[in-house]
Amino acid sequence: MQVSLQALKAFESAARRGSFKLAAEELSLTPTAISHHISNLESRLNVTLFHRKGRRVSLTGTGVKLAKATSDGFRKIESALDEVMKAGCAVRVTTTSSLAALVLIPSQHEFEQVNPDLSMEISTGESIDNQSYIIPVRVGDVSVVEGSDIIKYESFNVFGAYGMTSPSWSNEPITLFTTKWKNTLLPDPPLATWLEKNGLDGANIKLKKFDQELFGIQKAMAENGLVFCSTTLTKRLLKTNLIQHFNTRPVKSDLCYYVPNKDNFGTRSSAKFLDWIEDILN
Amino acid sequence: MQVSLQALKAFESAARRGSFKLAAEELSLTPTAISHHISNLESRLNVTLFHRKGRRVSLTGTGVKLAKATSDGFRKIESALDEVMKAGCAVRVTTTSSLAALVLIPSQHEFEQVNPDLSMEISTGESIDNQSYIIPVRVGDVSVVEGSDIIKYESFNVFGAYGMTSPSWSNEPITLFTTKWKNTLLPDPPLATWLEKNGLDGANIKLKKFDQELFGIQKAMAENGLVFCSTTLTKRLLKTNLIQHFNTRPVKSDLCYYVPNKDNFGTRSSAKFLDWIEDILN
DNA sequence: AGTGTAGATGATTTAAACTCATCTACAAGT
DNA sequence: ACTTGTAGATGAGTTTAAATCATCTACACT
Numbered sequence: 140m141q142v143s144l145q146a147l148k149a150f151e152s153a154a155r156r157g158s159f160k161l162a163a164e165e166l167s168l169t170p171t172a173i174s175h176h177i178s179n180l181e182s183r184l185n186v187t188l189f190h191r192k193g194r195r196v197s198l199t200g201t202g203v204k205l206a207k208a209t210s211d212g213f214r215k216i217e218s219a220l221d222e223v224m225k226a227g228c229a230v231r232v233t234t235t236s237s238l239a240a241l242v243l244i245p246s247q248h249e250f251e252q253v254n255p256d257l258s259m260e261i262s263t264g265e266s267i268d269n270q271s272y273i274i275p276v277r278v279g280d281v282s283v284v285e286g287s288d289i290i291k292y293e294s295f296n297v298f299g300a301y302g303m304t305s306p307s308w309s310n311e312p313i314t315l316f317t318t319k320w321k322n323t324l325l326p327d328p329p330l331a332t333w334l335e336k337n338g339l340d341g342a343n344i345k346l347k348k349f350d351q352e353l354f355g356i357q358k359a360m361a362e363n364g365l366v367f368c369s370t371t372l373t374k375r376l377l378k379t380n381l382i383q384h385f386n387t388r389p390v391k392s393d394l395c396y397y398v399p400n401k402d403n404f405g406t407r408s409s410a411k412f413l414d415w416i417e418d419i420l421n
Numbered sequence: 422m423q424v425s426l427q428a429l430k431a432f433e434s435a436a437r438r439g440s441f442k443l444a445a446e447e448l449s450l451t452p453t454a455i456s457h458h459i460s461n462l463e464s465r466l467n468v469t470l471f472h473r474k475g476r477r478v479s480l481t482g483t484g485v486k487l488a489k490a491t492s493d494g495f496r497k498i499e500s501a502l503d504e505v506m507k508a509g510c511a512v513r514v515t516t517t518s519s520l521a522a523l524v525l526i527p528s529q530h531e532f533e534q535v536n537p538d539l540s541m542e543i544s545t546g547e548s549i550d551n552q553s554y555i556i557p558v559r560v561g562d563v564s565v566v567e568g569s570d571i572i573k574y575e576s577f578n579v580f581g582a583y584g585m586t587s588p589s590w591s592n593e594p595i596t597l598f599t600t601k602w603k604n605t606l607l608p609d610p611p612l613a614t615w616l617e618k619n620g621l622d623g624a625n626i627k628l629k630k631f632d633q634e635l636f637g638i639q640k641a642m643a644e645n646g647l648v649f650c651s652t653t654l655t656k657r658l659l660k661t662n663l664i665q666h667f668n669t670r671p672v673k674s675d676l677c678y679y680v681p682n683k684d685n686f687g688t689r690s691s692a693k694f695l696d697w698i699e700d701i702l703n
Numbered sequence: 704a705g706t707g708t709a710g711a712t713g714a715t716t717t718a719a720a721c722t723c724a725t726c727t728a729c730a731a732g733t
Numbered sequence: 734a735c736t737t738g739t740a741g742a743t744g745a746g747t748t749t750a751a752a753t754c755a756t757c758t759a760c761a762c763t
Contacts, residue, residue: 141506144426145720147498160740172721174741184502185509187687193729194740199687201505201554208501212494216429219490220466223483224423227467272483405469405481427751442709454752456710475760476709 142183147209149176150188154198154206223406226272230408231260234276237353238396239263241372242419243276250415257408274409276398276416280326284397290413291396291420294370295328296389298356298382303363305385312343316355316366319348326393330367333390356382371396371420396420424465429491431458432470436480436488505688508554512690513542516558519635520678521545523654524701525558532697539690556691558680558698562608566679572695573678573702576652577610578671580638580664585645587667594625598637598648601630608675612649615672638664653678653702678702 153162159173181188188202243261334341349355352368359366376382435444441455470484525543532541616623631637634650641648658664
């Protein structure tokens, strides 16, 4: 380039502040540096950018035009830079209520302890806040989702509140909470497969469906009921003895947790988060 | 600032060209310099901007966003810079047909000889091409125009084609070409004052008016007629013996040539032009 | 396997950027 | 009118950032 960018930055600042001294303060330089930059700029461009009347400076017509463009240009660059820097020291995640409430939020503190220079924000809901560097953790169909985006293949099992007695699967009528996704494109929970694998016919099982797994799990815990749900969501509850299972065998499903374009987040924070979440889920 | 602008420029170029090598060529640097800049940028921002797959690089999501903003920002700055630089090595003038045809265009070559690094463009007409660095040389009323903008106070006299015999002012009927400005706010040519100063009553003078002085002057030259017009416009024609005057005395007028905001053009080229034009007019 | 290309890495050199010391011009106070 | 203080200009000297060089790795294409 013909002229140095730092000279332009010095000019931009001086033009905006109307003083070399103030520009120098803004850029943590000496007024001398600003003066050098600007006279260098002027001689390279063959123009006068500032009128000098003794110790007072004011922009020429040319100076005004250049100042307008440089201010706009640098402002644009700086705001993008700000955004990127913010993205570098915070991780923002959006996911389902269930994963948020049962996995992410309980582990949030631990994540921030391990990564003291990162803060973690969790949000749930539909709002596809596409504008910024938010990492979406979604539930999807393994046959549709890009394999490299998947962070957890989902298995299902039946769980109940901790301490309750094992149900007698074949004799008495049983109420089982399960999930009917709002999104009809998602595969249903693999209840039929589970019954088969565990040698049950399910004739005495009455289903009660919620549109979020979290609700069924909470209901089961509150009412000493049974819930057919994801092993991912229950992992922590099992470990803390809030729920139990009954020696039934889990089944794989066509569902998975995934992050769209997982490998395409360029921030250190997102890389840390993705490593961490894969680690705690597996 | 947190990050260096040159690093950003290197990134911008590499992002746009999709290759460190091409960016290096564009910026007249070595690929090594680009690599250093970008890794420096990445570590300062705590993000990854490029995926490296062996010897191929591609932008990350973060990289794409930053590249968009930096490209826009730098483009804006560079285009303004281009404009300023062009303005530094060329001077564009717009003025009346008369001044252009009788003064500026005949002297254009001389100006470019004296200033071999400057080119001069002359345009006439109403088109107020306000966009760029055009210097307007206008005719105005001395009582309205800012004094410091004035480059020539206008005097008037009667001229005729070179070699014609002096008219006998009082005996025979005389046709005199003169000017009626299109712009009615401008003072009329000071014919009454001129008659008085030269001891004439004008009873035998028939006026024929054009809306540009140039036309009257050309008509007078073509038909051995007489024209009452500006001494500025006729100066060169007198010197080259294309017209003459008849020992009548010129009169000052309320008209002047001026350049709006004369002292506010910051370009070297405009300063050179303004010096030169004041010089040849006085 | 062999060759050529793109980029990474670390040490060294170079040049740009910054500061310091000194000077001028103006403005404000006495 | 004579200080005093402030903003900027100027030129020489210093510092540090930026660029290069030499070397190395990984991949792609014969």
